[in-house]
Amino acid sequence: MSFGLTIEKLFLIGLVALLVVGPDRLPGFAAQLARLVTRLRDMARGAESRFKDEFGDDVDLAELKKLDPRQYDPRRIIRDALKEEPVRVRPPRTPKAQTEPTTSATPYDGEST
Template identity: 55%
Template sequence: MFGLTFEKILIIGIVAVFLLGPEKLPHYAAQLGRLVRQLRDMANGAKDRMRDEMGPEFDELDWKKLDPRQYDPRRIIREALLDDTPADTTPTISRSPNPNSAYLQKKRASLPAAEPAPFDTEAT
């Protein structure tokens, strides 16, 4: 839970005893218990509401599959690069432009064939 080990929780508790004192410690411990109970109730309420809204599909979901901690970018890239399956075999669009397109006709009309393209010497 949040990377807290038993030793760390024990040290936090000892520091709390010294800082709060024995008079205030039971009061703050009770408040902490109420806060934890409220958070647990809110989480359960959200889960129940999700189950009500999604219906039976909620129980069928594989939540471990949706866990973002399982995605290792290095593994994903390695699998993508080492994938031996052939590339996409869908027909590709021809890259050669249509010789009758308006753009090419305008381009041919604006530059004579023997004349070089304009060049700006001041451009970088």
């Protein structure tokens, strides 16, 4: 990861550090910076090894990066959804109504019950 730093930018940062800190204390600050970078690198390696210990080696970090919510742009998702052709669904075929054989209705007998 270069963070967009080029040789020219690094040279400019070094020159500004030389002017601000001074040539006397610059080696001490450079040594402190080197120790800091080493500690940060060790912390990152330790975090990665703990992650692999807890989740196992079968976890692919590239797959986890796909789940990052920052990569989803709602405008792009909506634009892509509107570009898609709508799916044409045919209405379901309804079977013809089956008619039951007609029988004569039983006459009403008021005295039966």
